[in-house]
Every structure is written in C-alpha cells, then in structure tokens.
Amino acid sequence: MAISPLMPVYPRCAFAPVRGEGAYLFDAAGNRWLDFASGIAVNALGHNHPHLTRAIQDQAATLMHVSNLYGSPQQMAVAERLVALTFADTVFFTNSGAEAVECAVKTARAYHYATGNPQRYKLISFSNAFHGRTMAGISATDQEKLRKGFEPLPDWFHVVQFNDLAAAEAAIDDNTAGFLVEPIQGEGGIRAGTQEFLQGLRKLADQHGLMLVFDEVQTGVARTGTLFAYEQYGITPDIMAVAKGIGGGFPVGACLATEKAATGMVVGTHGSTYGGNPLAMAAAGAVLDIVATPEFLANVREKSDRLRAALEQMIPNHDLFDSIRGMGLMLGLKLNADSRAFVAHCRDNFGLLTVSAGENVVRVFPPLNVEESHIREFVEKLSAAAAAFEVPKAA
Numbered sequence: 001m002a003i004s005p006l007m008p009v010y011p012r013c014a015f016a017p018v019r020g021e022g023a024y025l026f027d028a029a030g031n032r033w034l035d036f037a038s039g040i041a042v043n044a045l046g047h048n049h050p051h052l053t054r055a056i057q058d059q060a061a062t063l064m065h066v067s068n069l070y071g072s073p074q075q076m077a078v079a080e081r082l083v084a085l086t087f088a089d090t091v092f093f094t095n096s097g098a099e100a101v102e103c104a105v106k107t108a109r110a111y112h113y114a115t116g117n118p119q120r121y122k123l124i125s126f127s128n129a130f131h132g133r134t135m136a137g138i139s140a141t142d143q144e145k146l147r148k149g150f151e152p153l154p155d156w157f158h159v160v161q162f163n164d165l166a167a168a169e170a171a172i173d174d175n176t177a178g179f180l181v182e183p184i185q186g187e188g189g190i191r192a193g194t195q196e197f198l199q200g201l202r203k204l205a206d207q208h209g210l211m212l213v214f215d216e217v218q219t220g221v222a223r224t225g226t227l228f229a230y231e232q233y234g235i236t237p238d239i240m241a242v243a244k245g246i247g248g249g250f251p252v253g254a255c256l257a258t259e260k261a262a263t264g265m266v267v268g269t270h271g272s273t274y275g276g277n278p279l280a281m282a283a284a285g286a287v288l289d290i291v292a293t294p295e296f297l298a299n300v301r302e303k304s305d306r307l308r309a310a311l312e313q314m315i316p317n318h319d320l321f322d323s324i325r326g327m328g329l330m331l332g333l334k335l336n337a338d339s340r341a342f343v344a345h346c347r348d349n350f351g352l353l354t355v356s357a358g359e360n361v362v363r364v365f366p367p368l369n370v371e372e373s374h375i376r377e378f379v380e381k382l383s384a385a386a387a388a389f390e391v392p393k394a395a
Ligand SMILES: *Cc1c(COP(=O)(O)O)cnc(C)c1O
Pocket: 095, 096, 097, 098, 099, 101, 130, 131, 132, 133, 182, 186, 187, 215, 216, 217, 218, 243, 244
C-alpha cells in the first residue's frame, strides 16, 4: 500500500515535537525550538502552562463529557463570562473554528428566516478570506487552493474585494443576509481591515438590516492586544466566531451573538455532541482567568511594541525583509521572497518556529505571555537566519 496511514493532506515534515515547555518545543532527541508559531495562534499561554494543565487534569478526573441534553454548570459559567466580556448576549460552544463559523452563518440566516425574510440567505464575504475547511468555509472565499476540486460550491456567499467598502455596498441585494469578515485576515497574509472599511460595514448592516459577522477565530482571545480585535475598531459585530486561542491548545470554539441576532436559534435548530463539554470548558475558563485581565492585555501590547520595534530595526539590514504588519502579537513579516522556504529554513537550521501566510508573509505569533528574553532570542536568530538564506525569488 502506497498511501500513508495518515491521510496525506499535509506535506510530510521531519520536525516532530514530543514535549513543550513555555515558549519552547522539544523533539525526541531533546533538541529545542523557540515557538513563535504557537500552533497557529492556539497555544496562547505557551506550552504546559501550569494553570491550564491543572484545570484540564482536575476536570478530566471529575467529569469529561456529558450530553448537551443535560444541564451544564461548566458551560453556563464560561458563557456568562464571555457575555460579560463582550458585545454578546448568548454563546454556542463548538470544537473548532470552522464549526464556530458554521454556527455564525446559520445564526445570521436563521435571523432572517425567523423575521420573515427567508430570501435573505447570502452573506457577502471577502477575497483571500479564510473561514475554515467545511463546505461553507470554502464557499466563503475566492482562494483557489481551498476551493479546487470541490466545486461546484453553493452560492451562499458573494465574494468581493477586502477593504473595498464600495464593492461591499454594491453587492447588497434582496438576497443579502449580512457580511462575514475577518477584522484582520490571518491566512490571507495578516491584512488588517481599515477603520473606514469595518466601520462602513457596520453602517451598511444597520442601514439595510443585515447581520455583521466577525470571524475572530485567529484575531480573538487577546492576540491583537485587546480581548477581541473588534474593540480596536470602535464597533461591535452582531455575531462572532471564536476558537484557536480560547482553549489554549484544547479544541474549543464558540459562536457569540446578540440576543437580536440569535432570534432564530431556537430549540432544535443547531447542536453538537461534544461542543462545550466540561473538559473543554475547564480549558477555556483557565485561559480566560489569565488573559481577560487589564494587566495581561497591557503586557501583550507592551511586548508587541518591543517585538515590532526590534523587527523594524532589523528590516533595513536584510534585502529579504520588506515590512511589518498586524496588531498586538499577531504580526506579519512580509518578505521579498518565498515565505514558505524561509519558514522551513528557520525551522530546520535555526530552531525557530513561525508560520507562513499569503502574500509571502511570515506570521510571528509568540505565546501571549512571551518574555523579553524570548523576543531577543527570536530577533537574533531571525537575523542570522536571514543572513544565511539564499533568496530564491518569489514566484
Ligand atoms: C483557523 C481559522 C478558521 C478555522 O478553524 P479550525 O479550527 O481549523 O476549523 C476559521 N477562521 C479563521 C479566521 C481561522 O484563522
């Protein structure tokens, strides 16, 4: 048999970590990597954080799973905290980002169905978006590499240029249910929505009775220096998908909504076998204990300033580097070369983990509790890696 026992949808990678400690990962031979990828914005507190690990251990030994057919004080407690911390009035828990987006899309459509406009079924989404790998998620983007082989896809989305408010307005018709947007595109290359664009979408949604759905799966949970990125735009969405950092490494997602937006989400309209089980809630609760404090958020912003300043200082010394983008500790280093090749070079030769994104951007996603010394080590090693990198020109 030629096929790998693991369905070969990811490229093979020789690097196989077996243990993590804080900002570091170790392989079986004890070699060490500085992890500024954080499992793609998932390990918000680094690896093996004592508070998170203890919360999961204790809950696992008490009660791991019960059906959502029963009451769940663990779920209610985390939902109440998220409601208190955000624009939202109600929360549905999922196991992943794609499922959180799925619930968000269903919530937007159910609102129009329940309020007498079932013809409003289509969401306007944006070029280069990433909303997960479900059929709805890949239908919501124009990224060829995500859609190829799975078309025809349903016409539930109308994709227009990101940051183009006029195009978004022109796309509104009788079938429009709302907008689905990442405030800062992650996979697409750390492209931030402008203030005018996101505030403009809010205004259009209000004028036309549409739902504004934010996908904060990557930007959420303190990654950008505020608990959620929408706070930095002076607006609130009606519905928001969250995942990645919220479990700190344990699979948890959530769909948050206002009471009005959740009008259609009544008994029987949605569900999940695992979503919000006590173990997942223990993880999410432990993460919130730590990240949802003014001190923690201020520290993310301070570390962001240091890291950004250090990277900016380094840029003129290397032809490889073009510019820095992003917010908080969701930073992107744009290269004048293939970012995948450079990410592999840093990993294989310099013990540094980062993640590639669109537009030849290297995602720099340290743990949110990153220390000064890690930032210094990162910048030194990155500079050495750049000096040793033979630039194969970008395609
Ligand atoms: C990662 C991501 C998703 C998908 O999350 P999964 O947990 O992989 O399903 C959706 N939206 C955004 C913005 C993401 O970054």
